[in-house]
Every structure is written in C-alpha cells, then in structure tokens.
Amino acid sequence: MRRDQSRVDDSKTNIIFSTMIASVSIFIIWAIIYGFFEPHFLRALFLLLTVVITLFMHRSKYMTVDIILASIGALSFLYVLIEYEKIPWRTAFPTTLDVIFGIISIIMILEICRRTVGIALPIVAIIFLIYVFVGPYLPGILYHKGYSIQRLVALEYMGTEGIFGSITGVAVEIVFLFVILGAFLVETGAGEAIVKGATSLFGWTRGGPAKIAVFASAAFGTMSGSSAANVVTTGTFTIPMMKKLGFEPKFAGAVEAAASTGGLLMPPIMGAGAFVMAELLGIPYQQIAIAAVLPAILYFAAVLISVDNYSIKKGIKGLPRDQLPKIRDVLTSYFYLYMPIIALVYLIFTGYPVRDSAFYCILLTIAVSMLKKSSRLNFSKLINALKTGFINSLSVTAACACAGVVIGVVSLTGIGLKISSFLVTLSGGNIVLALIFVAILCAILGMGLPATAAYIVAAGVTAPALIQLELEPLVAHMFIFYWSNLASVTPPVAVTSYVAAGVAKAEPMATAIEGLKLVYAGYIVPFIFAFNNALLLKGNPVLIVITFVSALCAMYIISTLAIRVRKIYLTTPYLFSLVLLLFPNIKLNLVGLCMAAGIIVLQKVKLSGDGL
Template sequence: MADNQIKKDNLHDQLSEEEQLELLKKYDPESNTRDVKGIMKKIVFIGLLAFSLFQLYTAIFGQYTAYIQRSVHLGFALSLIFLLFPFRRKMVRKDKVPFYDIILALLSIGVGLYWPLMYKDLVLRIGRMTDLDMAVAIIAVLLTLEAARRAVGLPITIIASAFLIYAFTGPYWPGFLAHRGQDLTALSQLMFYTTDGVLGTPIGVSATFIFVFLLFGAFLVKTGVGQYFNDLAVAIAGKLTGGPAKVAVFSSALQGTISGSSVANVVTSGSYTIPMMKKLGYRKEFAGGVEAAASTGGQLMPPIMGAAAFLMVEFIGGITYWEIAKAAAIPAVLYFAGIWIMTHFEAKRLGLEGLSDDQMPNRKEVFKKIYLLLPILGIIVFLLIGIPTMQAALWGIVLTLVVSAFDKETRLNFKDIILALVDGARSALAVAAATACAGIIVGVVVKTGLGLSLANGLISASGGHLFLTLFFTMLAAIVLGMGSPTTANYVITSTIAAPAVIALLMIDEPTGAAVPVVVALSAHLFVFYFGIIADITPPVALAAFAASGISGGDPIRTGINASKLAIAAFIIPYMFVYNPAMLMVDASVLEIAWVTLTALTGMYALSAGLVGYWYKKLNWIERIITLAAGALLIIPEGMTDVFGFILFVVMLAIQYMTRNKDGKEPVSATS
C-alpha cells in the first residue's frame, strides 16, 4: 500500500505541504498567520489550548451567562488573532510579534475579562454607563474591526464600519433610509452591553455550536480522514469515464463534511485532483473549475455545513439543526449531481477515459479503513435521535477517539489530542472575528429599523413580484459574498433580504399569522446558498483563484467554468422556494420523490445542453431543445414537467438511435 501511495503521489504531482500552505496564505486570509518562534510560540500554543479547554469545559458542564460566555470567547479570539495575524500581509514571514500587537492582545484580554470581573456592577446599573464602561465598549468595537480585517479580510471591516457610520448619520439619509440617529453613548451601550451588538447572537453561536464542531473536524483530521477521502474517492470513481474529475467531486463532497472553507477545500483536495485531471486531458481552466465548484459545495453538504448553518438555527427559531441539515440534503445532492453529470459529458466529448489499473490504489486496503467515516455517520445518528446539537458534536469527538484506536496508523495519542485541541482553536479564530463583526451589523440593523426599511424597499423595487424579489436578493447575496465570508454574508442578507422573501411568501396568509417553518427555511436557505456561491462567481472568486493557482489556468476563466459547472446552485434555490417539497418539510414521500426525480432529470438535460454532448455531439438546434427540456423539468409545475419529459424522451431516443453515425469525435484537450 505504501509503494502504491508513493507511486500515486509522484504520478499526480501532488503539491507539498509547504506549497499548499503558501497557496492558502495567498488566497485565504484565515491562513495568513505568523510563524512565531521561541517564548511567543509557547504563549500562543498555551493560549490556543486554553481556548479549547474553556470551550470544552462549558460544553460539558454548562455554559456561563451569555455575556460572560461570549465576552471570554471574544477575548480569547481577539488576543490570539493579534499575536498570530500580522498587520500587513507582507509581514507574514516574520517570526516576531511587534510590541503594538502585544499591546492590542493585552487590551483584548482586558475586554474579554471585563464582563466576568464587573458582572454584578454592570447588571445593577444596566442602562447607566460610566466613562470606563464607554471606553471599554469603544475599544472592544475597534479591536473587533481590526481583528476581522486581519483574520477575515478588509471587505467585512468596511461593511461593518459603513453600518456604524449609518447609525451615527441617520437623519441625513434620504427617504426610507432616514432614522433619528444614534449618539456615541447609545451606540456604545448597544455594541457591548446588550446581546444585539458584538456580543450578539452570531458570536453566541460561535461560542457554543460552531466551536465544538470545529473541534470535531480537527480530531477527524488527526486520524488522517482527509487523505482517506481522496483514497476512497479514487477507489470508487477513479476508473469511471473522466475519473479524476469525478474523484474531485466525490472527495470535495466528503471534505465539506469537516471543513467550512471553500478555499481550504480547494487546496486540500485540489492539490491532489487537479494534476490528475490535467494529466488525463482536461483543460487547465476546466480542471480548476471542477475543483472550485465541488469544494465550494462542501459548505452545502450535511451533516456539517458551513458555520452560517448553525446561525440559521438561532435566526429562524423553533427549529433544530437536524431539520436544517435534512432540508439541505436534496439540494446538496442535486448540486453535486449537476457537477458530476457535466464532468461526465465533458469527458465523453473529449474522449477521456478513467485511470488505468496501475494508477489505482489497492481497493481492498482502502475499504478496510471505511471505519474512519463512522464518526460522521455517528453525528447523523445522534442528531436524528434528538441529541442536542452541541452534545452530538461532543459524542462525535468521543467516537472519533474510539474509532481511531482501531488501527495504530490512525490511533490518537496524548500529543495528537493536544494538537487537535490547538488546531481546533486556531480554526475558530476567524469565525469568532467574523461573527463578532457581523454582530455590529445586526445591532445597527435592529436599532435603526434598517432591516424592515430595506425589506420594504426591496419589495417596492420588485413591484411585489416574488421572482424579481428573489433575483434582487440573489444579486445582493453574491455581491456581499464577494467581499465577506459566508457567515457575515448570511447575517446581513438574512436580516435585510430574507424578511422580504418571507413577506411575499406569506402574502396570502392572515395578517399577523405565524411564519411556517418551511417558509422561513426556504427564505434563509435561499440567501445562504447564494452567499456561498459567491466564492466561484467572477470577478472576485477566491475558490476559483485558489484552484487556478494549482492548475496554472487563468483565474477568471476558471471562475467562469466553475460557475457553469455549478449551474445547479443558481437554479436549486428558486426551485425550493417555489416548491418546498424539496426541503422535506411538510411533504409526503411521493411529493419528495417526484420533485427529486424531475429535478435530477432536468439537471441531466441542462448539463448535456450546456456541454453540447449527450450520446454524440449536439448541434445547435438539439442543444436548444435539450436546454428547454431541462428548464421545463426544473420549473416546479405539473404541466411543465409533462412537456419537459416529452422533450427529454424524444431527445434521448434521437441521441441513442443516431449515436453511432458520427462515432466518437474527440476534441483536443487544449481546444
């Protein structure tokens, strides 16, 4: 097995760990950290370990009050960010922490300890702030903005700052955007002494559910499950038509269960799969596009979706994480099925086959390690039987430790456990900064009434038409997603755009009627989807740019290919808004089966039409008919399904009966 692995690595020119890290630092702000040395390395290590131990302690024995839990979480995250993330990107190679970052880290510790140390005083004089209270609040907001800039990126800092300016300048805005404005005292109180600001719901979710699931992912990675995903994908899909591309799809879907970062998924899986695809004959931009589209979809894949999915539990209310994961299952399957089908047709068009026998791993050896997937299956079972989300993650960690003991190669010793705790805390830093910064946005939206104003403005701009409202919401989510992570994007769009979608879906309901779960889920998943897809949508498509860094292709063309491959992601959200049966909420088995069948058939036809190949090359008339069949099948209406099936069957028959007339017409891989 070892010889096979060495041969496989050499054959596919897999990037080294150093090259992967360099690529991550270039395209992923979360990986742009210092390589600290000496005593500072020990301080950071102890800090990260203490962060994880605090979170584990509160997860097992019970959380502190919201203010204390969240402020300590914030203090840990901010202080460690200033020690690890440099002021400027080009300083990343320096191994020393400058004095001003040490000062900022100490201030962050002070901010984190202020609520625990002053809790009784703050509660007794709630609504009345001292000069010290105001100073701490202002420092907390400024530290949060700077930490988010370093760990997440400049765009989210600009957006949060713009909202703060809006809060101050309310009376000067035109029309429905105007409000009475907030002075410094009121805004300081809102930002740090209520649960509507920095210490709001977003960081509350980070300090509970998200952190524990990130720890679960870190423990899984220590067992070697990441490389196992690649080996399993090759063993299952390697010999299929265009095998390496399907390996990328399958592997990235699995990687998405433990990672919430599109760029990290691209680098982890892509360093392995993109060279394979290029060797087989795929164009550089297509190979990079496949990996970027598949890796971005990882955040849509249950049971462990992106961090924003945990926020959805709190924002919708009255719903469990399991219900969200279940609702996202069919859309996720359709997303990856669409990419799989398009890579298949592209391989047929180019005349590409699968991997040869000597390029395949020993399947018997690979399947012997299938037990490594048991923790992921365990999470599904735990959530299914009703175990609370955080406890499910804790039991997932326990199951990982048990499963790892089956083999000495995967067994976690004490050092591995400590390193997993440190890695989990490190991966949580950017999430904490992003959620704290998102809390600033939420606070301003709530205090100024901007959410309701913009929702009404959106409905007015669309003329009250649901489709136009969805279209404008899609554009907003994609544009915001180009400049901010999925978590912040979801927070903004769910507070501003989702209410407009919900209002239109509820237009026939009595005034004041409770919003059904299926309506809220449809609206929130809609903005969630498009926030994620921004990672592959040009001109700013970080996942596609990272993939082009591996493939050597043009970044924009890679992004265009990724968007084309992920066409399902631009269609599926409209489908489940118009036909919520796809979300498996308040729907019969027959309804779910029918909508899934028509959607898969429609994706099959759309993929053939977009690639221009089915059983043989499609001429322009056949492409139009095939695309029309796919569109009709996807539109969630009974009559459109009937007409779509008729066109599909006709085209299928024509293609099958004439498939041998022109034979294979391989196209040059460089064309």
C-alpha cells in the same frame, strides 16, 4: 552555536504556545458542554482569548503595536467578565468606562476580523456604524432619528444583540466544537481515507480524477467548513491527478472550486452559516440538515454531469483499475475512520442536540484512532489537533462577531425592515423579481465577505421581504444561504476559484469562468425549491419524488447545454423541455420528463458525443 540555540528556543516557544492553546481548547470544550458559565460570560471570555491569540498569530510589522492592541483589547473584554452581572442593569445609562471599553471592543473586533478574513467585512461594519450617526441627514428609507454613542455602545457591548449576540454564540458554543472535530478527523488521517474511498469508487469511470475531486470535496465539507480549505486539502491531490489525465489546468481548478463550494451545502455540517440559520429561525438544526439533502444532491449531480460531459467532449477516460485501490481493501483499512462521520450523520438526522453530537464524535474519533498505530492520537497529535482547531476557529469567531456588529445596527436603526419594504415595493410584490434581486445582493456581498457573514447580512435585510411575500421562513433563509455560498465561485471575485487556480497553476479568471459553467445548474436549485417546497422534503412523498426527478433532469439539461451540446436541433427541444421541468406544476413536469427522456435517448443512440 547561537543560531542552533535560537532554533532550540523557538522550538521550546512553539511547544509552550501549542500546549497553552490546547489547554485553552480543553477548558472551552468543558465550559460549553457542562454549561459552567452564563452565555454572555462565556462569549466575552472566548472573544478575549480570540483577540489575544489572533494578534499573536496574525502579527503586524510592529510588535509593540500588537502588544498594546492585545493589552487594551483583553482589558475591554476582561471588564465585561468582571462587570457582567452589573452591566445589563446599566444599559439605559452607560458609565464613562462602559462607553470607553465598548468603543475599544468594537475596534478590536474590526481589527481581528481584518487580520483573519480580510478588509471587506470590517468596511461593511464601519459603513453601518457611520450610518448610526449620519442617518438623520439622509433621505428616504435611509433616514432615522439618530442615536448617541452611548446608545450604540449599550446595544453592541452591554447587551446580547451585538458583539455578544446569538450569532457570536453560535460560533462559540457550536461551530467551535465542529472545528475541533474536523481537526481531530484530519489528524487521524480521515481526510486521506475519504480521498482513497473516492478514488476506489470513481477513479475508473470516465474523467475519474475529476469525479474523485467532487466526491472527496463533498465528504470533506463535513470536516472543514471552508470552501477554500476544501480546495487546499483535497485539491493538492486531485488537481495534479486531473491534469495528468488530460484535463486543462483551468478546468481542473474549476472542478475543485465548484466541488469545494458544494461541500458547504452538503449535510450534516454546512458551515457556520447553517447553524446561524437555525438560531435565527429558532428551529432545530436537524430540520435544516434534512431540508438541505436534496438540493445538495442536485448541486453535486450538476457538477458530476458537467465533468462527464467535458470528459466525453475531450475523450478523457478513467484511471486503469489495476492502479486503483479496491473498495474492499479501503473499507478494511479505513472503515474505523469513517465511523465518527457516520455517527455524526446519524446523531444529527435523528434530532440529537448538535452540541452534544459534536462532542461525542470528538470522543469517538479519539477512541477509534487507537485501533491502529498509523492513526493513533499520541500526546503530540492531541495537542496539535486542539491547537489547530482553536486557530481555525479564529476567523469564524471574528467574522460572526463583526457580523454581530452589523446586525446590532440593523436592529437599532430598523434599516432591515426599511430595505425589506423597499424590496417588496421595487419588485411590485412579484416573488420572482424579489428572488432575483435578493440573489444579486447575495452574490455581491459574497464576493467580498465570507459566506457566513454574507448570509447573516443579507438575511438581516432581505429575509423579511421574502417572508412578507409569503415564502416560508426556512425557504427564504435557505435561498439566501445558497446564494451567499455560490458567490465564492461567481466571477469577477470568485475567491474559491482563485485559490483553486493557484493550486492548478492556471489563470485565475479563466478558472473562475470554467467554474461558472460547472455551477450554472446550481444557480437554478434555490429557485426550484423556492417555488416547490417538495424539494426540501416537505409534503407528499410522491410529489417529492417527481419534483426531485424533474429537477435532476433539469440539472442534466443545463449542464449538458453548458458544456457539450451546440447543435440547434438539440438545443431547442432541450430548452423547451427544461421550461416544462422547471415550471411549478406537476403535470407539466411529467410532460417535460417524457420529452427530455426522448431527447436523451435520441442523443445517445443517434449522435456521437463529439459531434454535439
């Protein structure tokens, strides 16, 4: 009887908790859309809620410790809410309370980041914080005159450059709305609709289940914002299907990892990092989404070509057509669930404000869900979507606030400009070397940090160098953004591949290596658009088309060489044509296209796929 009563009490507690979180979500959405609060105030309020809810959701072994941390953490942000009009006037001379609560708030941000995204980012932030005080004792470019704890607190806690800076603002005022939208779409069954659509389109083709995974992950990136979440959501369906058809577990996991990573590169929503990029560059998000279209297509084309080559090599066919849903039936049953996604694409690409776009698509999702009983958002589903959305936003907010701490130190000490100057000197002013160095740094950072945090940190210390070497700001940031995301499938710490390996029940490192083969061509894409802005839809339309076709052909060659072709008499001409295709010269590109076309035709007509 006592056990039954305990279950009832737990159920009641969950209902109360869910209702409270849902109410908080509604309040925050209202505050964002109607601009009731000043940005500084809203960010402090959101961080207060984030700290308390994170400590409740991600508990330690000792509840007393969590309660104490939640109390003092809430107090440190409540202090900002009470004093927010006065605090900016005291930045030159912080009071004792300012310093105490400032230190507490920094510690709390580090702690909630540790609990939600892992230890790596807090460690990076701690290293930067220590650097503030040890800089006077360091040699060379690391030297600075030193700063007091009061100066650090004034910048990180009392101004809008650190914890409450624009990066946190993006997480609170924009990303939160898109995470809520994603939760609503999932609750209505849009995720299932996407998978069914992909199944009807690609299931019958050679290696069909793997291509379903690629397409579904690309589309699901619109709703997720996390490559690992993409893997868990679509991989639980696609990976078993791939294994059943004959794909090795490690390859099935690799396909899902590569495709899920690409989901963060596919407009209209490209994860929190793309919104941060728009804020850092001071340009409309629309420009970033448009510029990302062709590179994203190339990335997914490379993965699809790799899958196709693997299927040829292993003799894997598609699923029988009679076992697949017909596209007409899928559209009849699910088209209304695609409408919010279609509307979102339209609104963003036509330049509508992203904040309003997300809000209106949330309303549209609720409206269209009422068209059928199966997708209807009743009170329970509404509460669950609002609660899930807020909980899913915790890690993004914590990561952005922690990255804000790092950016605050970069701004205070000037280390970003120093590292950029050193990078220019180290590369000898050679843009190719500079890009390689930046790519390596992004890959290293991305192995331990979330993609958004890796991008923010890398952009803070390397983007000025690339811009100084005459790369356009958008191109420089897009390059850093791409490599920060690709790090999640780059061994030895390929986090997304490891998650996929768990779903596929495969060996993690073997899965990561297979994933590396799938994205070989993807690593080249950022270098292509760095040297030829036409790939970012800039310039003459004819040049854009030729550049894209050349790059697409290059993706085919790289993916084919990585997966299938082994004969030297094919490898050599392929490599030669690849050089011509990648060289930033339109005439050489055309020659490379002709040569590659000839080799491909020869390969198709003369040679067996298994013999390559």
